[in-house]
Amino acid sequence: MCHNPQFETSRNVFKKLFDEKYFDEKSATEIVSKALEMELMSSFGNFEKKSNEIKKQENQNDFPLVSKLSKVIDTDTRLVIVSEKVADDVKNYRSRYPIDIIKNSVQIRSFKIKSSSFKSFCVPIHSDEEIYQWKGKYDGNFLGYMKAIVPLIKMGRDGFGII
Numbered sequence: 001m002c003h004n005p006q007f008e009t010s011r012n013v014f015k016k017l018f019d020e021k022y023f024d025e026k027s028a029t030e031i032v033s034k035a036l037e038m039e040l041m042s043s044f045g046n047f048e049k050k051s052n053e054i055k056k057q058e059n060q061n062d063f064p065l066v067s068k069l070s071k072v073i074d075t076d077t078r079l080v081i082v083s084e085k086v087a088d089d090v091k092n093y094r095s096r097y098p099i100d101i102i103k104n105s106v107q108i109r110s111f112k113i114k115s116s117s118f119k120s121f122c123v124p125i126h127s128d129e130e131i132y133q134w135k136g137k138y139d140g141n142f143l144g145y146m147k148a149i150v151p152l153i154k155m156g157r158d159g160f161g162i163i
Contacts, residue, residue, distance in 0.1 A: 013038045058098050063090065064130040066098070077107040080122055080132040082145065087133035091125045106134070106145055117152050121145070 013035050017023065022031060050069065057065045067079055081087040083104035089096050113122045113132065121136035136148025143150065 009039050009042050013042070061090075061093055061095060063101065064126075064128055067130060076110045078110050078113055078122075078130060078132055079105050080108050080113075080134050080145070081105045081125070082134040082138045082140075084133070087125060090131060091133070108132075108145070117149055121148055 016038070017031065017035060022034065026034070054066055054069050057063075057069060063079070079101075081090060081101065081104055086096060086100055086104040088094075090101070108118065108122065112118050121134055122132040123135055125131045125133055134145055136145065138145055139147040
């Protein structure tokens with residue numbers, strides 16, 4: 001079995017609950033609630049302090065720092081805003097509710113953003129290349145950003161097809 005370091009905290013929480021016979025005495029809801037609480041506290045240390053820092057940075061519109069502070073899964077992804085209006089507001093440092101940014105964005109792995117298929121669609125909003133704007137077609141109901149990518153896959157890697 002492969003030992004994934006990203007599951008270290010989850011493994012430790014599960015082991016602790018198992019050792020304490022928590023599964024024998026509690027309902028599934030209580031077990032999940034306790035496990036989440038234990039993971040959050042062990043992963044983030046002082047959860048309240050971390051939460052307040054995230055809120056402070058959101059209020060200052062420092063979204064690259066908010067992204068770093070609130071990262072739960074350690075993968076190299078970038079925030080890609082799919083709404084032109086929201087991207088324009090972020091680009092010009094205009095205030096947005098954080099939920100607007102969440103509802104109007106996707107996470108794309110950074111290696112994909114650098115690939116030939118994605119490069120023309122993902123434009124950095126600022127020079128730090130942490131937040132991007134999606135410039136391709138987007139389907140909010142099903143395909144998402146793949147609406148722009150699927151035709152390229154069909155045409156082949158070089159961006160042209162034989163008719």
